[in-house]
Amino acid sequence: MKHLTFLLALSVSFASFSQDQQEIIDVLDYNVFLNVYDEHDTILVSERVTLKLLQRVDSFYLDLHSVQGGKGMKVLSVSSGIVADEEVTVPYTHRDDQLWISCSTIPVGEKFHVELLFSGIPETGLIIGENKFGKRTFFGDNWPNRAHHWFACVDHPADKATVSFFVTHPKKYDVIATGTYLSEGELPGQRMSSYRSEINLPTKVMVVGIAEFDTEIINHDHSELFEMHAWVYEDDVENGFKDMAVATDVVNYFVKEIGAYPFEKLDHVQSTTQFGGMENAGNIFYDESAVTGQEKMEALIAHEVAHQWFGNSASEADWQHLWLSEGFATYFTDLYWENKYGTEAMNERLVNERNRVILFSKRYDHPVVDTTYASLMDLLNPNSYQKGAWFLHMLRNEVGDAAFWSGIRTYYEKFKYENATTKDFQQVMEEVSKKDLSMFFHQWLRESLHPILLINNDRKCGKDFLEIEQQQSHVFEFDLEVEVLFKDGSSELRTLHVSKQKERFKLKTKKKISGFKYDPNVKLLFEMVEY
Ligand SMILES: [Zn+2]
Numbered sequence: 001m002k003h004l005t006f007l008l009a010l011s012v013s014f015a016s017f018s019q020d021q022q023e024i025i026d027v028l029d030y031n032v033f034l035n036v037y038d039e040h041d042t043i044l045v046s047e048r049v050t051l052k053l054l055q056r057v058d059s060f061y062l063d064l065h066s067v068q069g070g071k072g073m074k075v076l077s078v079s080s081g082i083v084a085d086e087e088v089t090v091p092y093t094h095r096d097d098q099l100w101i102s103c104s105t106i107p108v109g110e111k112f113h114v115e116l117l118f119s120g121i122p123e124t125g126l127i128i129g130e131n132k133f134g135k136r137t138f139f140g141d142n143w144p145n146r147a148h149h150w151f152a153c154v155d156h157p158a159d160k161a162t163v164s165f166f167v168t169h170p171k172k173y174d175v176i177a178t179g180t181y182l183s184e185g186e187l188p189g190q191r192m193s194s195y196r197s198e199i200n201l202p203t204k205v206m207v208v209g210i211a212e213f214d215t216e217i218i219n220h221d222h223s224e225l226f227e228m229h230a231w232v233y234e235d236d237v238e239n240g241f242k243d244m245a246v247a248t249d250v251v252n253y254f255v256k257e258i259g260a261y262p263f264e265k266l267d268h269v270q271s272t273t274q275f276g277g278m279e280n281a282g283n284i285f286y287d288e289s290a291v292t293g294q295e296k297m298e299a300l301i302a303h304e305v306a307h308q309w310f311g312n313s314a315s316e317a318d319w320q321h322l323w324l325s326e327g328f329a330t331y332f333t334d335l336y337w338e339n340k341y342g343t344e345a346m347n348e349r350l351v352n353e354r355n356r357v358i359l360f361s362k363r364y365d366h367p368v369v370d371t372t373y374a375s376l377m378d379l380l381n382p383n384s385y386q387k388g389a390w391f392l393h394m395l396r397n398e399v400g401d402a403a404f405w406s407g408i409r410t411y412y413e414k415f416k417y418e419n420a421t422t423k424d425f426q427q428v429m430e431e432v433s434k435k436d437l438s439m440f441f442h443q444w445l446r447e448s449l450h451p452i453l454l455i456n457n458d459r460k461c462g463k464d465f466l467e468i469e470q471q472q473s474h475v476f477e478f479d480l481e482v483e484v485l486f487k488d489g490s491s492e493l494r495t496l497h498v499s500k501q502k503e504r505f506k507l508k509t510k511k512k513i514s515g516f517k518y519d520p521n522v523k524l525l526f527e528m529v530e531y
Pocket residue numbers: 001002279303307325326329
């Protein structure tokens with residue numbers, strides 16, 4: 001996603017990670033029957049979870065937010081069984097956001113169902129409120145693990161599952177949700193709209209959006225394999241359709257460069273997400289204020305569309321590998337920019353991204369692969385986004401364009417619809433490039449900071465020298481391009497291979513030097529300090 005800084009202060013509890021449940025259960029499918037109302041914010045959910053036990057246990061838990069301060073879900077009934085029509089009521093306890101369910105009679109490896117009924121006002125996760133036009137809306141906003149505020153689940157990206165949403169809602173609303181549209185049914189005063197995804201997804205990108213929408217096909221050129229729709233508020237129709245039209249260019253580029261589009265559909269939805277944009281699988285939710293009618297959404301759209309491949313399809317195996325999602329989405333926006341507007345335009349973005357990394361490093365001394373974060377929201381930082389992007393940019397320079405793109409495609413193909421770690425990506429890049437990249441991956445992703453260089457040039461006995469001193473604690477190894485400028489107006493590009501804390505480089509030249517430009521082609525994540 002693209003985050004909005006002012007919203008990072010939002011108080012969300014991340015006390016219960018369900019990592020440990022992944023060793024115990026494997027969820028295969030969620031069937032969520034969601035009832036929403038105009039009269040109040042209480043939701044009623046009937047849910048069927050299909051799962052398997054991975055080991056012999058008497059009970060397991062699903063993440064489901066407990067009632068606290070008037071918000072949260074109150075469980076009304078739990079039943080379970082191997083065959084759907086033989087389900088029986090089973091003992092359960094619901095405390096500290098964990099719904100513990102007895103499973104003592106369920107054999108390991110056997111598929112079984114859990115049927116739940118619960119109700120309450122979601123504290124977050126499903127945002128019920130008004131949009132910027134004062135109209136009532138309901139939007140799923142799950143990242144990172146807020147899905148369990150409105151449906152019971154293993155709220156961790158490593159347990160992927162298929163999902164169906166059956167939404168019963170007042171008639172005036174339209175419903176967008178994850179997966180293929182199934183049907184609509186009329187009920188007295190209400191309507192039921194349903195969707196299903198047959199593709200395994202992490203819970204962070206399974207959503208519904210309920211509002212008074214207008215929809216339109218975006219890609220009229222039919223150049224690609226599927227129709228894309230824009231879903232915008234009825235009051236913002238013209239602006240929304242205009243701003244989102246560029247999504248066609250974006251999708252065409254990524255399909256060409258990465259591989260086939262991974263999901264059943266790709267729709268672009270105006271919403272009340274707390275993020276600038278949220279990459280929900282197959283239906284991206286954009287912050288409602290991003291729609292202006294001034295066609296300013298291109299970079300945001302590129303970022304969220306890139307996530308469909310990286311993050312939604314090939315997902316990080318755990319939160320510390322978030323850069324595999326955000327760093328990729330950030331750099332693939334840069335790559336899209338380069339393809340459409342040229343290398344100079346991409347470099348402008350990279351310089352900005354580098355500045356963000358440098359600034360952030362002054363107050364947060366952690367590596368990109370960070371296991372010591374205080375909360376998951378803290379991981380939405382320039383390390384995951386901009387430094388992750390810069391890592392990919394330097395990797396591209398390290399192995400060359402051909403190996404880089406071949407590695408990207410191989411990595412995606414190998415991990416699509418699955419989960420990957422940083423090590424998995426490294427292995428693919430090493431195999432494809434036939435290079436040992438362990439030091440390269442280590443210094444940029446597992447050490448904090450970046451080269452902080454004190455550079456001095458001097459002239460002794462008629463010879464010019466550059467002395468480069470690394471000021472950060474971990475000594476990095478890298479190539480620094482230096483453009484040597486001469487008094488006659490000419491210049492020469494030199495590449496200095498820096499590997500020591502302090503090194504002197506002799507600059508062989510007969511011409512008189514007038515100055516230096518460091519990293520003129522924007523290839524290195526570094527900063528310079530003055531004497
Ligand atoms: Zn993102």
